[in-house]
Amino acid sequence: MAGFRSLSSGLRALVPEAFGADPSGERLARIRRSPHFADGVFQNPGGLARTRPSGSALEFAKVFFDRETRPRRVPSGTVPVHPTTVADLAEPPATGLRLTWMGHSSVLAEIDGQRVLFDPVWGERCSPFPFAGPRRLHPVPLPLAALGEVDVVVISHDHYDHLDWPTIKALAGTDTLFAVPLGVGAHLERWGVSEGRVRELDWHEETKVGGLTLTATPARHFCGRGLRNTQHTLWASWVVAGAEHRIYHSGDTGYFDGFREIGAAHGTFDATMIQIGAYSEFWPDIHMTPEEGLRAHLDLQGGEPSGVLLPIHWGTFNLAPHAWAEPGEWTKDAAEAAGQAVALPRPGEPFEPAGKVPAEAWWRGVSAPVVRSWDRAERSPRAASEVREGLDLAGER
16 A cells, blocks of 8 residues: 555656646536536536537648648748837726736736736746647737736636646745635645635636735536546636726637627726637637627627727637737738727737727738638628627628
8 A cells, every 4th residue: 555655656757747737626526516517527508519629630630731721820920929018007097997917818908907817828838748749929018027016816727728737836935815716725725826826716706805806707618637637626707896997808618609698787888808819610619709809899898889809819829720910810800891899909018998999910920821711891781780799791701
């Protein structure tokens, strides 16, 4: 028995720390009591979602490793990152709300006097290993320490491109709080975050941080980061409401009817941060296309264009077969057709949704031309109204 325990300890020592930890004890008991946990796993809203690529592995490999299209999946030149400085962030936002997209799904939100950092990924790769895995396509806009104090770090789920081990290790030495979905606290505690600084929520639960109310809301996705994926950590989108402003971060999600319910319960929003990248016909249930992302924003806003849509989850890592610039082009085109304000900042470029919203297609200077069927010239006259109504546009599906 002693030899078995010694062997088990030795095997655990070989597991990379970046894998995190499985929930146990009272945390695991709480997970099993969740109304969203059944048959040993968390359940998605809207029924079963395919979490693995559909079709054969050979079909997927042919698309993903195609020699002609692979060059289009990365920028052709240096991405024009905004040189964010401490001075950019030192002055409080004049309108009470400022967003700074740091790339991928990482956003610093300064809202009603407090600072919220969503899905911070400052690592070079979204991977448990420093020598393999998707590598950054642009540098981080500024060092993590240059952000200054953050009141709360919000994590959407435990995938490597959202829960970044080196970033959390760095933040563990600060006083910031963490708001995370059920089960994710096990990873944080293994990496040095004290239990008292973790607010772990099931869907529809909320926590207060100063004058802000943070609510974990449903998403349609999945979890896992180790060799053994136990599906015992939850994924979530997030609503953050202050005295004057409301914002929404989608995390990763497929499109589902729940956006309307979230909007009815918590909206409307001054700004939404919506996943519009890393989509594919191979996994249509767990990521949204730009058109679906726009539809989600409109659902959250009660069906009418309002607030500002900030596209996230694109431009920083090569995670899907689509062209690198395609999410930006498609989002810009679909939003303009719907009459919806969309923010298109360079990584690191702060903006206030109630002020001047960046709208330049900055990626065009460093990408191959993107030609797709959503081009305005190919739309029917009804296309814009169909977007508003939440219907599929011509050419989609």
